[in-house]
Every structure is written in structure tokens, then in C-alpha cells.
Amino acid sequence: MGCEKCKNIVDRKDVPHVIRKCKHCGRVMHVYESNKNGRGLKIREGDKLVFPKGWFTLSFDPRKTRAKFTRYGLNWLAKQIFLKGLPKDKSKIRDT
Numbered sequence: 001m002g003c004e005k006c007k008n009i010v011d012r013k014d015v016p017h018v019i020r021k022c023k024h025c026g027r028v029m030h031v032y033e034s035n036k037n038g039r040g041l042k043i044r045e046g047d048k049l050v051f052p053k054g055w056f057t058l059s060f061d062p063r064k065t066r067a068k069f070t071r072y073g074l075n076w077l078a079k080q081i082f083l084k085g086l087p088k089d090k091s092k093i094r095d096t
Contacts, residue, residue, distance in 0.1 A: 001027075002022065002025060002027045002029075003022060003024045003025035003027070004024075005022060005023075005024045005025075006022040006024065006025065006027055006029060009029050009031060011029060011030040011031075012030055012031065012032040013030045013050075013052060014052060015032050015052070015055070016032070016041055016049070016050065016051050016052070016055065017030050017031055017032045017041070017050055018030075018031050018032075018033070018041070018043055018044070018047035018048060018049055018050065019031075019047065019048040019050055020044065020046070020047050020048075021046075030050070031047075058077055060074070060077070
């Protein structure tokens with residue numbers, strides 16, 4: 001299970017987390033550890049950041065997204081949705 005130092009650490013694979021090895025016994029742990037102020041994820045040197053599959057949801061509707069978009073982020077999302085697959089060279093766009 002783990003050594004005295006890491007036996008109380010519960011693996012959290014359902015939220016963004018880091019993969020960290022215990023320095024004492026080598027146990028591979030999936031750790032969610034918040035920063036001092038309780039916001040954000042604490043990442044230490046050697047940690048591997050993991051986002052669970054399907055965790056990110058992007059939407060223009062703030063009630064349906066897990067991201068907080070900046071003005072630039074909204075611009076990026078709009079381009080991904082509305083312009084993806086369109087030619088980048090305007091000479092390849094046909095008149096209709």
C-alpha cells in the first residue's frame with residue numbers, strides 16, 4: 001500500500017492531478033494537492049501533470065464549460081469551431 005510517509009495519500013484520478021513517486025518507498029501516486037490559498041494545483045519538480053479524459057469541456061455558455069476564457073481564448077474557440085477545415089490561402093476559396 002505505501003510507507004509511513006505516503007500511506008494516507010488517496011489516489012485521485014477523477015480530477016486534474018499529478019503523478020508523483022514517494023521518495024521513501026517508490027509508490028506511484030495520483031495526487032491532487034491544492035496550493036496554500038486553496039486554489040489551483042500544486043506541482044512539484046518531477047511531477048507529471050494529468051488531465052483525465054473528458055474532463056475539459058469547452059463552450060461559449062459559461063454554465064457548460066470548465067474553462068474561464070479570456071478575450072483571446074474566446075477568439076481561439078470561435079476559430080476552432082467556425083473556421084476549422086477552411087483553406088488558409090484565400091486563392092483557394094471559391095466564389096459561390
